[in-house]
Amino acid sequence: MQFLSDNAARVHPKVWEALRSADEPDKPYDGDALSQQLDDVFSTLFGRECHAVWANTGTAANCLALATMADPHGGVICHREAHIEMDEGGAPGFFLHGAKLLLADGAGAKLTPDSIEAVLAAITRGIHQVQAHAISITQASEYGQSYTPAELAAIKALADEYGLALHMDGARFANAAAFLGCSAGQAAGPVDALSFGFTKNGALGAEVAVFFDPARADLARWRRKRAGHLNSKGRFIAAQILALLDGDLWLELARHANAAAAEIAAMAGERLLYAPQANEVFVRLTERERAALRARGFAFYDWDDATARFVCAWDTRMEDAAALARAVGSL
Amino acid sequence: MQFLSDNAARVHPKVWEALRSADEPDKPYDGDALSQQLDDVFSTLFGRECHAVWANTGTAANCLALATMADPHGGVICHREAHIEMDEGGAPGFFLHGAKLLLADGAGAKLTPDSIEAVLAAITRGIHQVQAHAISITQASEYGQSYTPAELAAIKALADEYGLALHMDGARFANAAAFLGCSAGQAAGPVDALSFGFTKNGALGAEVAVFFDPARADLARWRRKRAGHLNSKGRFIAAQILALLDGDLWLELARHANAAAAEIAAMAGERLLYAPQANEVFVRLTERERAALRARGFAFYDWDDATARFVCAWDTRMEDAAALARAVGSL
Amino acid sequence: MQFLSDNAARVHPKVWEALRSADEPDKPYDGDALSQQLDDVFSTLFGRECHAVWANTGTAANCLALATMADPHGGVICHREAHIEMDEGGAPGFFLHGAKLLLADGAGAKLTPDSIEAVLAAITRGIHQVQAHAISITQASEYGQSYTPAELAAIKALADEYGLALHMDGARFANAAAFLGCSAGQAAGPVDALSFGFTKNGALGAEVAVFFDPARADLARWRRKRAGHLNSKGRFIAAQILALLDGDLWLELARHANAAAAEIAAMAGERLLYAPQANEVFVRLTERERAALRARGFAFYDWDDATARFVCAWDTRMEDAAALARAVGSL
Amino acid sequence: MQFLSDNAARVHPKVWEALRSADEPDKPYDGDALSQQLDDVFSTLFGRECHAVWANTGTAANCLALATMADPHGGVICHREAHIEMDEGGAPGFFLHGAKLLLADGAGAKLTPDSIEAVLAAITRGIHQVQAHAISITQASEYGQSYTPAELAAIKALADEYGLALHMDGARFANAAAFLGCSAGQAAGPVDALSFGFTKNGALGAEVAVFFDPARADLARWRRKRAGHLNSKGRFIAAQILALLDGDLWLELARHANAAAAEIAAMAGERLLYAPQANEVFVRLTERERAALRARGFAFYDWDDATARFVCAWDTRMEDAAALARAVGSL
Structure with a gap:
């Protein structure tokens, strides 16, 4: 029973169908x-x-979006546990030509106006210091926490005050939107660009940087080609995305993953690090307890020495989630 | 009847099969x-x-390989019509952090020891000029010309003399190997790394940088992650490659595409720019002649004002190639 | 008798005076x-x-100016013998984060609207090719040729038509202005930024990127700091510049250098590559002739196998120039 | 009475002499x-x-040295208050093509084997995280603290264990060496490269990256040219350095600056942040106390809300230092 990552999940049948349907000659790159x-x-x-x-x-997708927001001599404020800081192998430094990530704090890996302002307040040496050009937030966050529309509006107000662009890493945007129960537009709020992930939610490999301004998108297209991300058979990426958006399949799949996560969380009690607002559950477990779960067939990652991370996906079986919930509850 | 590009061709049924078979949870990235x-x-x-x-x-794949060969302050000698110079949107400048392409001449877009030495001889100003660190050749070339093992050996000898690394852009390596009728090893010759393309030859999207030295590969793996090319469901890329290598399917498909190209070339007579050594045919045709062909249902690109390029693929129907051959012959 | 380079010339006494006067504590960097x-x-x-x-x-100075004009994915059109292409060790690739120099032709290393348009016309593959973002011209050119105000206006008109920024490398701007006999403003014409050189014209080490638009200058200041060019005792650079501008000393020194060059050119007859329009003289001389001159005490560089380059400076003695002129005339 | 910065100090008479002596034509760049x-x-x-x-x-100098130590996809461990992190406008990101600074702790802005190991221990995600390639320490540190030879040896042992290169930022290396009372070799210890500063210690503008390995130096020379730091009249930089090294003038000047700092520190009592081991004194002073000092003619920077920084230089008058000491003592 696999709770390692939504990365490891299967491809949805509708996506397979769409891929096969796209297998007719068409214009290469993104001209199809x-x-x-x-x-x-x-x-x-x-x-x-x-x-x-x-x-x-x-x-x-994240870095193509961010590269439209921060100059090479600028910086991007993000949480110190954000994916762009912790898990992208220095990609922001590459795509942004040496721009710097400026690290902020915040519970549940979420930024707040206060935590952002603390970063800005520490930049006091003018030309001698890297200045913030943009803010990047993650919807849902590394700890599966979601920003409400009101929280997004407050961050955007601060960004505007300081003249900063606002980016949203939406690798699990679907899970956040499903949790919030609001429209996609509300879940994205007033951000300037959004990386919208499909790979963790039923696709084979498909991500989109969504821009709300044609100038940024134009810039990103030049940079995408230059980064070797303009696949010649791009129609197969588009096909996956369209299949998942069709009839709101993306939301349906995310709701399922969230429900599985909720099932687990419900039995974790005080061990729960955060009440899940997406498809991830972080549970305080000793090494011995984790070993016990693994012995019973549950696969998952250690988040740190004292915490296990369980990730549910569109194809997580509810009975597996229930079994895990029971197993955690019985520890 | 489509002769626009092998990029526009279909995905081979064996590749679809392999993709579906790979749709079981496995380790993410390239751990599968x-x-x-x-x-x-x-x-x-x-x-x-x-x-x-x-x-x-x-x-x-090209740029990840080249980045192991040239420092940011160095240069890569390539043909002035090479894909890395003409068609990659400046990607070498990005992946190599500003390294420079040093342009050489050569018939059929092939380099020769002489044309390479001409570039080297012009670098006379020491520290004030970008020095060559590597050579990049294309097998088959932009004009569908292939390097023989002897030609490869001669270029390698020169590279060694000057201490330069040697890269091969093998987007159409299969077609070159099929034409040469030699082993893959002989068609690659003694290069230090090879970008081996599958997308133009039946894959949905799969390319490989093949290194003959673990240190370069290790470097490329860090750079791949940093460039956003370490797909989380990497097993689907590997699956395509394995399917095409299995039973030498890659060679069989390339032989077919080459045969279709040969069919067209056979009727082009004096109009032929080069005798094809792969799957591309360049034919001198006036604007009026090209219009006439298009009116008869043949789709292809103008290479320049006086030349049409016809590209055959694994799924080009021989009867379509024959029809095009007759049409060209009758002009 | 030294005709190697204006780089090798002495520091003008007024510059020494200004340097000593600046040796009082003041604000660091450029706050003085x-x-x-x-x-x-x-x-x-x-x-x-x-x-x-x-x-x-x-x-x-060149690269800081150019970095305000071309994005990392863009290109800068320049002459194929321009200093930024031939003699700056790949600095444009570094400061512009991989942007590309797009090489144009033109007699005397000067661009023309036609030669620029030829480069633009060859960029036909859209997203797959590096697009021009800027043009860089050199006043005076690598062959000591100057652009007239009318020529500058014509290039600017073309730049505007294509939405390109226009940069002037003015390492020898003083010599061009002195030759043209016009104001500095006319010699710069309508360019967007100018690298104005003082080091070849009596300074110890002082160059300025002059911007005609505060936004570009602001950008360049951040980049200057980041490139390690914001000297802490910047007052000593400013002092040199002010000393050379004071009372138009810069023009007086350039006029002297130009006059010395003209003296040499006057005796070179048909051997002259170009009638000098600045302080450099290129003379066709065989290897034997060059050896003969060197044997008589004249130091200079071979420009190529058949050409000697003589550079005059503010401190070139007219009698040395006359002696060289006679020697060349007598060959 | 100026205690703002050693950057603001005068040029030493011996340096002026050397500059004037260097004003004879010689080979350009660093060929003189x-x-x-x-x-x-x-x-x-x-x-x-x-x-x-x-x-x-x-x-x-720092960044040219570091660029020989860390690949673009790597990182450099440094103190979170190090100059390269706080005051160089993102230059490491530029010169190292996006490499990352990995921030460590340590009292007095000094690293320790433990604080370095804490950074290394947190890098647990393999290919997904930026790996350390080098360590950078500052001699003397941002708080004027010096590393003893034993401390340097311990850090080097750790660096070797992890295969990391070791860099020393020696902007105030002279002050550290003077404080330690040991040889230059001992004060540098077994580092792989050292940025040795002269500008804060009597030069007009002269810094050196000293390499103990010719391969690194060769690399740095290419990069220096490419960064626009290969001045054409480089002899004037070399002249300053030679003047300051001659007869150990550099040490004599540093000893004077240190002595002035010690004078001030002696009266600061409990207010002292650190006992100075170089030429800087950090004193806890309220806003009101700082205002009082300024009213009495002392110029200095606020380090933070509760701390004043006083920097002494080679030309600080001992009577000024004594006056400041008395003033601080009397608060």
Whole structure:
């Protein structure tokens, strides 16, 4: 029973279907009919003008978006446990040509206006210090916590005050939107660009940087080509995205993953690090307890010495989640 | 009848099969069982120790390989019509952190020891000029011309004399190997790394940088992650490659594409720019002649004002090639 | 008798005086009283609003200016013999984060609207090719040729048509202005930024990137710090510049160097590559002839196998120039 | 009475003399007779083979050295208050092409084997995280604290254990060496490269990256040119360095600055942040107390809300230091 990562999940049958249907000759790169639909489909979804730039990985989508926001001599404020800081092998330094991540604090790996202002307040040496050009938040966060529309608005107000662009890493945007129960537009709030992930939610490999401004999207397209992310058979990326957006399949799959996570969390009691607001559950467990769970067939990662992380996906069986919940509850 | 690009071709049924078979949970990134087989499979294929680093595009595979060969302050000698110079949106400048392409001449977009030495001889200003660190050749070249093992050996000897690394862009390596009728090892010759393309030859999207030295491969793996090319479901890239290598399917598909190209070339007579040594045919045609062909249902790109390029793929129907051959012959 | 380079010339006595006068504690970096005067002094000189960013070398001044004009994924059109292409060790690739130099032709190493348009016309592959973002011209050129105000206006018109920024490498701007006999403003024409050199014209080490737009200057200041060119005792750079601008000393020194060059050119007859329009003389001389001159005590560089380059400076003695002129004339 | 910065100090008369003496035509860049002496002079000074690469600023010298130690995808461990992190405007990100600074703790802005190991221990995610390639320490530190030879040896042992290169930022190396009372070689210990500063110690503008290995120096020379730090009249940088090394003037000047700092510290009592081990004194002072000192003519920077920083230089008058000491003592 696999709770290692939503990365390890299967590809959804509808995605397979869409892939096979896309296997007719069409224009290469993003000139095909499917890629050309994306701007409209996302515009409808978000309720404002969207420009969609697909890419192969979340790292690429994040960094292509951020590169439209921070100059090489600038910085991006993010949480010190954010994926771009911890897990992308220095990709922001590469795509942003040496720009710096400026690390902020916040419970549940969420930024707050206060934690952002603390970073800004420490930049006091003018030309001698890297200045913030942008803020990056993660929806849902590394600890599966989601920003409410009100929280997003407050961060955007601060960003505007300081003239900073606002980016959202949405590798698990679907899970956040499903948790919040609001529209995609509300779950994204007033951010300037969003990396919208599909790979963890039923795709084979498909991520999109969604821009709400054509100039940023134009810039990102040049950078995507230059980064080797303009696949020649791009229609196969677009096909996956369209299949998952169709009939709100993306939300349905995310709701399932969230429900499985909730099931586990319900039995974790005081051991729970955070009440899950997406598809991840962090549970305080000793080494011995983790070994016991593994012995019973549950696969998961140690988050740190005292914490296990369980990730549910669209294909997590509810009975497996229930079994894990019981096993955790009985520890 | 489509002769635009082998990029536009279909995905081979065996690749679809392999993709579906790979749809079981496994370790993410390149830790899965399929990715882990690649080093061995390529080592057998090339008859020497190989280290395979898959990527999403030929641009990425080329640049990841080149980044192990040229320092940011160095240069890479390539043909002035090479793909890395003309068609990769400046990706070498990005992946190599500002290293420079040093442009050489040569008929059929092939380099020769003489044309390479001409570039080296022009670098006379020491510290004030970018020095060559590597050579990049394309097998088959932009004009569908292949390097013989003897030609490869001669270039390698020159590279060694000057202490330069040697890279091969093998986006159409299969077509070159099929044309040469030699082993993969002979078609690659003594290069230090090879970008081996599968996307133009039946894959959905799968390219590999093959290194013959573990240190370069190790470096490329760090850089791949940092460039956002370490897909989380990497097993789907590995699966495609294994399917195409299995039973030498890659060679069979390339032979077909080459045969279709040969069919067209056979009727082009004096109009032929080069006798094809792969799957591309360049034919001198006036604007009016090209219009006439298009009116008869043939799709292809203008290479320049006086030349049409016809590209055959694994799925080009021989009857379509024959029809095009007749149409060209009758002009 | 030294005709190797104006780089090798002495420091002017007025510059020494200014350096010594600056040796009082003042604010570090560019906060000192002298640095603070530069914007005004250059604005008066050029007859339009100027923002001056000093640097240690012409390479730095050029690249700081260019970095405000071309994105990392863009290109800069320059002559194929331009200093930024031939003699700056790849600095544009470094400061511009991998942007590409797009090489154009033109007699005397001068660009023309036609030669620039030829480069633009060859960029036909859209997203797959590096697009031009800027043009860089050199006043005076590598062959000591100067652009007239009318030529500058024509290039600017073309730049505007294509939305390209226009940079002038003015390492020998003083010599061009002296030759043209026009104002500094006319010699710079309508360029967007100018690297104005003083080191070859009597300074110890002082170059300025002059911007005609505060946004570019602001950007360049951040980049200057980041490139390690914001000297802590910057007042000593500013002092040199102010000394050379005072009473148009810069023009007087350049006129002298130009006159010495003209003296040599006058005796070179048909051997002359170009009639000098600055302080450099290129003369066709066989290896034997060059050896003969060297045997008579003249030091100079071979430009190529068949050409000697003689460079005059502010401290070239007219009698030395006359002696060289006679020697050349007698060959 | 100026205690703002040793950056603001005057140029020593011997340096002026040397500059004037260097004002004879010689080979440009670093081909002149003075630059050519540096390797030998430093080799004698440090008692081991040295290769000296001068530059215009400490930022450049630091970053040129670090760029030989960390790949673009790697990291450099440094103190979170180190100059390269806090005061160089992101220069390491530029010169190292996006490499990351990995921040460590330590009293007095000094690293310890333990604080370095804590950083290394936190890098647990393999390919997904930036790995340390080098360590950078500052001699003397941002708080004017010096590493003893034993401390240097311990850090080097750790660096070797982990295969990390070791860099020393020696902007105030002279002050550290003077404090330690040991040889230059002992004060540098077994580091792989040292940025040796002269600008804060009597020069007009002269810094050197000293390498103990010719391969690193060779690399740094290419990078220096590419960064626009290869001044054409480089002899004037070399002249300053030689003047300050001659007869150990550098040590004499540093001893004076240290003595002035000690004078101030002696009266600061419990207010002292650290007992000075160089030429800087950090004193806890309220806003009101700082205002009182300023009202009496003392110029200095606020380090933070509760601390004043007083910096002494080679030209600080002992009577001024004594006056400041009395003033502080009387608060």
